Amino acid sequence: MEYAATFYTHSGAVKYQRFMKRKGIDIELMPVPRKFSSSCGIGARFTLEEDIRNFISDDIEKLFLITGEEDKLIYRGDRD
Numbered sequence: 001m002e003y004a005a006t007f008y009t010h011s012g013a014v015k016y017q018r019f020m021k022r023k024g025i026d027i028e029l030m031p032v033p034r035k036f037s038s039s040c041g042i043g044a045r046f047t048l049e050e051d052i053r054n055f056i057s058d059d060i061e062k063l064f065l066i067t068g069e070e071d072k073l074i075y076r077g078d079r080d
Contacts, residue, residue: 001047001048001049001052001065001066002045002046002047002065002066003045003046003047003048003052003063003064003065003066004033004036004043004044004045004063004064004066004071005043005044005045005046005060005061005062005063005064006032006036006037006039006040006042006043006060006061006062006063007039007040007042007043007044007059007060007061008039008040008059008061008077008079009039009040009059010040010041010042012040012057012059012060013029013040013042013043013044013059014029015057015059016044016057016059016060017029017044019057020044020046020055023055025046025047025048025055026046026047027044027045027046028044028045028046029042029043029044030042030043030044030045031043035071036062036064036071037062039061045066052074052075056075058077060075060077061076061077061079062075062076062077063075063076
């Protein structure tokens, strides 16, 4: 499945990228698409066949499942 994540901070995005790469998962940092809002403007896109719940970190602001039709918000962080 394909996912897009937004982050609270640029450093959080870089930290998450390192985490995923250590797990052997290809991840691409990119500007956040207009249709997703973000605190820092940096997003990530990756494909994952494992349970996504094992890959959610405190650095993630929002996590979307990319479906090709309507992307689905599947996680929202709880920072204020």
